[in-house]
Amino acid sequence: MTLEQTLASARVVALLSRMTLDEKLAQLVGFWVDQGDEVVAPMAGEMATSTRYEDATALGIGHLTRVYGTRPVDPVERARWLWAEQRRLQTETRLGIPAIVHEEVLTGVAAWKAATFPTPLAWGASFDPELVERMGGAIGRSLRELGVHQGLAPVLDVVRDPRWGRVDECISEDPYVVGTVGTAFVQGLQGEGVHATLKHFVGYSASQAGRNHAPVHTGPRELADVLLPPFEMAVRLGGVRSVMNSYAEIDGMPVAATREWLTGLLRDRWGFDGVVVSDYFAVAFLHSMHAVAADRAEAAALALAAGIDVELPSGDAYLEPLAAAVRDGRVPESLIDQAVMRVLAQKEELGLLDARFDEPPTSIDLDSAEHRDLARRLAEESIVLVSNDGVLPLAEPASIALIGPNADSAEALMGCYSFVNHVLAHHPGVEPGFALPTVREALAARYPDARIRFEEGCGIEVETSASVDDERIAASVEAAASAEVAIVVVGDRAGLFGRGTVGEGNDVESLELPGRQRDLVEAVAATGTPVVLVVLSGRPYALGWAVDGVGPEASGRVAAVVQSFFPGEEGAVALASILSGDAEPSGHLPVSLPRSAGAQPFSYLHPRLGGPTEITSADSTPVRPFGHGLGYTVFERTGLRLENAAMPTSAGFVATVRVKNTGRRAGTDLVQLYGHDEYASVTRPVAQLLGYLRVPLQPGEEAEVRFEVPASRLAFSDARLERVVEPGAIELWVGGSCAHRETTAVVELTGETHRMGDQPPELTRAAVVSRRGHG
Numbered sequence: 001m002t003l004e005q006t007l008a009s010a011r012v013v014a015l016l017s018r019m020t021l022d023e024k025l026a027q028l029v030g031f032w033v034d035q036g037d038e039v040v041a042p043m044a045g046e047m048a049t050s051t052r053y054e055d056a057t058a059l060g061i062g063h064l065t066r067v068y069g070t071r072p073v074d075p076v077e078r079a080r081w082l083w084a085e086q087r088r089l090q091t092e093t094r095l096g097i098p099a100i101v102h103e104e105v106l107t108g109v110a111a112w113k114a115a116t117f118p119t120p121l122a123w124g125a126s127f128d129p130e131l132v133e134r135m136g137g138a139i140g141r142s143l144r145e146l147g148v149h150q151g152l153a154p155v156l157d158v159v160r161d162p163r164w165g166r167v168d169e170c171i172s173e174d175p176y177v178v179g180t181v182g183t184a185f186v187q188g189l190q191g192e193g194v195h196a197t198l199k200h201f202v203g204y205s206a207s208q209a210g211r212n213h214a215p216v217h218t219g220p221r222e223l224a225d226v227l228l229p230p231f232e233m234a235v236r237l238g239g240v241r242s243v244m245n246s247y248a249e250i251d252g253m254p255v256a257a258t259r260e261w262l263t264g265l266l267r268d269r270w271g272f273d274g275v276v277v278s279d280y281f282a283v284a285f286l287h288s289m290h291a292v293a294a295d296r297a298e299a300a301a302l303a304l305a306a307g308i309d310v311e312l313p314s315g316d317a318y319l320e321p322l323a324a325a326v327r328d329g330r331v332p333e334s335l336i337d338q339a340v341m342r343v344l345a346q347k348e349e350l351g352l353l354d355a356r357f358d359e360p361p362t363s364i365d366l367d368s369a370e371h372r373d374l375a376r377r378l379a380e381e382s383i384v385l386v387s388n389d390g391v392l393p394l395a396e397p398a399s400i401a402l403i404g405p406n407a408d409s410a411e412a413l414m415g416c417y418s419f420v421n422h423v424l425a426h427h428p429g430v431e432p433g434f435a436l437p438t439v440r441e442a443l444a445a446r447y448p449d450a451r452i453r454f455e456e457g458c459g460i461e462v463e464t465s466a467s468v469d470d471e472r473i474a475a476s477v478e479a480a481a482s483a484e485v486a487i488v489v490v491g492d493r494a495g496l497f498g499r500g501t502v503g504e505g506n507d508v509e510s511l512e513l514p515g516r517q518r519d520l521v522e523a524v525a526a527t528g529t530p531v532v533l534v535v536l537s538g539r540p541y542a543l544g545w546a547v548d549g550v551g552p553e554a555s556g557r558v559a560a561v562v563q564s565f566f567p568g569e570e571g572a573v574a575l576a577s578i579l580s581g582d583a584e585p586s587g588h589l590p591v592s593l594p595r596s597a598g599a600q601p602f603s604y605l606h607p608r609l610g611g612p613t614e615i616t617s618a619d620s621t622p623v624r625p626f627g628h629g630l631g632y633t634v635f636e637r638t639g640l641r642l643e644n645a646a647m648p649t650s651a652g653f654v655a656t657v658r659v660k661n662t663g664r665r666a667g668t669d670l671v672q673l674y675g676h677d678e679y680a681s682v683t684r685p686v687a688q689l690l691g692y693l694r695v696p697l698q699p700g701e702e703a704e705v706r707f708e709v710p711a712s713r714l715a716f717s718d719a720r721l722e723r724v725v726e727p728g729a730i731e732l733w734v735g736g737s738c739a740h741r742e743t744t745a746v747v748e749l750t751g752e753t754h755r756m757g758d759q760p761p762e763l764t765r766a767a768v769v770s771r772r773g774h775g
Contacts, residue, residue: 007273011353012344015095016337023059023095024333024340025323029315030063030102031056034070056315057099060089062343063277064099065313068111068146071423072430075113075146075364082147083360090357097344098352102197102277102312105151105189106169106417107568108371109142112424113433115371119415119538119566120155122382124172124590125629127670127692129184131381135374136188136196142366143194147357149350150195150242154182156230157200157246159591161601163210165506168415168494168538168566170205172590173603173626174689175226176713179233180763186238195350198234200246200279202227202261207248210600211507213289216250221682223250224717226605229761232270236760241274241346245282245308254290256282257299262307269758275346277310278303283317297321301331309339367434372570379567379574381668381694385585385630386593387547391530391559393581393632394485399451400443401483403476403524404490405460405517406536408440413571415538416494416503425495434569439489439534442572446580453479457520460493460501469516473523481527487579488524488558490517491537494566502538511542511597521546521558531558534575538566540589542596544623563589581632586668586694588629589737592622604738607683627672627689627737633663633699637671637734640743649725649754652710653747656769657734659705661697668696671705671766674738676731681718687738690714691764704770710762711754723756725749 008016016024033053064085068078082101090096104110108117117139123132143151157166159173171178186196206227207214218227234240243266246255255261256278266272286292286299293299300317311318325331347353385392406412413436414420420432437445440454455476458469480486490513497505501514512518513535522545525531533546540563549557562585567574577583592604599620603610604627612619636659643654659669673691677684691707711725718724727749735742 008341008345009348012341012348015344016340019095019340021323021326021333021336024336025315025319026059027062027097027340027343028310028318028336029061030065030310030312031061031315032065032070032313033067057089058093060093060095060097061099062310063312064101066103067101068109068148069103069419069423072112072427075111075366076362079147079360079364083357086147086355086357097347098355098357100150100347100350100352101148102150102152103143103148104417104422105139105143105153106155107415108139109146109366110417110419110422111146111366112419114142114366114419115375115434116414116418116420116569117375118378118382118568118571119168120171121168121538121565121590122378122567123181123185124177125384125565125587126378126381127177127588128378128381128694129180131374131378132181133184133188135378136185137192138371138374140189140192140194144192145361145364148194149352150197151189152197152199152244154185154196155199156182156234157205158227158230160206160603161210162511162539162591162594163508163597163600164205164207165212165502165508166205166416166504168502169417173592174590174605175229176689177590179230182230183234183238186234186240190239190241193350195241195346197242197244197277198231198240199244201231201243201266202246202255203248203250204246212505213247216248218250220721221717224721233761235266235270235272237763241349243272243274243276244279245276247279247282247285249290254286254292256308257286257292257302257306259306267307275309275342276307277312278308280313281316283308283311295321297325297330301325304331304335304339309342375568376570376574379571380577380583382565382567382587383574383578383585384563384587384589386543386561386563386624386628388560388630391485391532392579394579397447397450397484399483400447400453401476401479401486401529402440402443402452402454403457403479403486403488404520405456405458406439406491407487407489408438408454408456410436410438412491412493412536413567413569414494415566416496418494421494421500421503422496425499436569437572439572439575442576443487446576453483455479457488458516460517461515473516473520476520477523477527480524480529480531483529485532486524486527486529487532487534488521489534489536490521491535492539494538509597511594511600513541518545525558532560532562532579533558534562534564536564536566540591540593542594542623544595547623584633584665584667585629585631586670588627588670589624590626592626593624593628595620595622604687605685608686611686625737625739627670629670631667633661633665633667635667635669635697636660636662637742640732640734640745642745642747645746646748646750648751649727649749650711650751652708652713655707655709655732655745657705657743658702659695659697660702661699664699666696666698668694671695672734672737673707673709674733675714677714678729678731680716680726680728682716684716689738691766693766693768695768698774700773701771702773703768706767706769708765710764712756712759712762713764714749715756725754725756727751727753
């Protein structure tokens with residue numbers, strides 16, 4: 001008897017014993033009911049199945065793929081269909097096992113009429129795991145109402161290169177932020193009885209030159225200390241129930257065929273006991289893209305042995321090819337049994353083996369007042385005030401020139417995996433099915449008495465005729481010259497595989513704003529009218545010319561720069577609140593604001609020689625560092641002190657710091673505690689975030705914040721790739737970013753090197769312990 005059979009329930013073991021090989025394989029695949037000509041996954045056109053749905057489900061089916069999320073279908077009508085199909089699987093297949101239904105949920109339920117929340121990079125900018133958990137819970141309740149059991153999120157890839165198109169799906173360049181925020185999403189979603197799926201395990205974001213699916217050349221230490229920790233946190237602290245493999249190959253080894261990652265690390269060391277699903281077509285890609293398998297049967301054998309239990313979106317390799325390989329003795333049926341056991345156990349855990357599908361819902365609200373309130377709050381908290389010479393907040397301007405290709409675009413508010421940009425782009429004329437105000441509409445509502453003149457300025461991408469943009473830029477200059485203030489809204493348009501400027505498959509060689517948007521900003525700035533630059537984007541761009549007036553041929557310095565990473569359906573309202581001062585800016589950069597494409601890949605987590613030094617003429621210093629974010633008030637951080645200046649390597653430490661609002665407005669400070677290991681057996685980052693906490697403060701109010709930092713936050717992989725905490729001095733500081741040392745201290749770790757082994761990760765506990773001086 002296998003370990004899975006030992007741990008599985010008697011019911012699951014009995015069910016497995018009754019199954020034929022073909023019935024087993026049916027449980028290991030999905031079926032994409034509505035797959036058509038729309039390209040919403042890599043190579044989807046080439047991989048389209050010709051199998052009829054009725055034939056594919058005759059023996060049962062493991063998953064139904066994106067029942068709501070492939071084309072615009074009315075939720076109530078589709079729920080009626082789904083309930084009937086589940087009843088059919090129960091009554092017309094021999095074993096009567098219902099299907100797991102999965103959907104994309106990266107920015108909310110990717111379905112028609114469903115709420116669209118800010119993109120994950122905005123989650124990171126909020127630095128608010130509690131609010132992200134609440135959002136995850138709201139998404140989970142919507143999925144449950146729809147009869148969906150599994151959500152394909154969160155993405156826990158750590159940003160390594162902003163040229164990569166999928167940056168907007170990621171949370172941060174810091175693994176601790178990715179892990180804490182991503183785990184909060186998992187807990188919110190799974191708290192509603194829906195299984196989350198971690199993506200993309202592992203290494204996907206470290207691809208060569210930021211190119212999608214390109215080889216990954218990262219070393220084992222970077223994998224262990226940067227790319228893997230978020231996944232470990234979500235598995236061991238968050239209890240996630242599903243993991244999806246990465247498309248990546250790491251040092252020539254495709255993850256989908258590497259048992260070391262999918263079984264050795266994930267299951268044997270971390271104790272994961274859920275289900276591993278393939279990224280779409282990843283099993284077949286072992287043959288067609290990676291060329292490590294001569295055919296799909298060999299690809300299936302490699303993936304199954306590595307630890308992929310379920311092939312998504314459909315059974316390209318795990319059906320006929322795998323069946324043939326089992327029957328001719330190339331693959332032992334015990335491998336099939338192991339995977340089927342896990343799938344049946346998941347279905348039992350989800351309640352599917354006892355589910356009744358009597359009455360489908362007759363009314364479904366996927367964009368309730370709760371959804372919109374959460375979307376607005378998260379959008380507000382994620383907006384980053386990058387620079388401000390005092391023009392913001394706007395009072396009551398009499399005239400506003402509103403300019404830019406994103407100023408009157410609803411699509412510009414949403415990420416690649418939003419239903420609007422992912423699916424409705426293939427269905428022109430179909431409305432989103434929920435309110436989606438643009439920045440133009442939100443500003444008009446906020447400033448009803450102002451004269452607002454709108455000019456598009458230019459396209460997101462270069463027009464076929466340069467004269468078209470020349471005329472629009474000239475009209476924008478005229479509008480700005482006669483206005484009290486100019487608000488220029490630029491950035492990205494999310495899409496897939498060449499449609500748009502950012503998103504899956506939309507990698508770039510330059511980090512300049514797409515098209516002629518920089519020309520537009522510089523022309524408007526040259527009028528002398530104060531310019532507020534609003535960047536709605538899915539990646540950080542090289543904006544030194546606008547922020548500081550520096551860089552080659554810089555001439556476009558503006559009065560204020562506001563960065564908003566695709567803020568979702570309430571994003572325009574949130575932006576209007578921030579610009580007007582109705583809400584206070586409290587977002588912080590979850591990624592460094594890059595100097596140039598030539599400085600990439602860059603991370604603030606670099607050793608000394610990874611930054612500017614006297615031995616290179618190249619400067620990778622970002623325009624603004626990780627953690628930077630301004631507000632409309634001023635915070636003072638003082639008095640960083642330790643409960644004990646010397647602590648054993650196994651004990652961690654406790655630090656407190658005072659933060660005071662010295663300005664005239666209320667605001668929220670992001671209290672950031674950083675550390676640097678002065679000398680270690682391997683090179684260490686010049687800065688590492690150890691803990692963080694959002695602290696709201698009234699004018700004149702002061703709070704004392706306490707950080708309890710466990711030993712695991714100081715651990716790293718030594719020369720033997722063992723997780724250790726070494727003795728020595730750790731520099732500590734608190735400031736407005738990783739580069740801002742406003743108050744400092746040093747903790748001395750004493751004793752022998754502490755070996756962590758496979759000890760689970762721990763979180764830094766941060767809390768306000770006292771307040772004084774209200775008002």
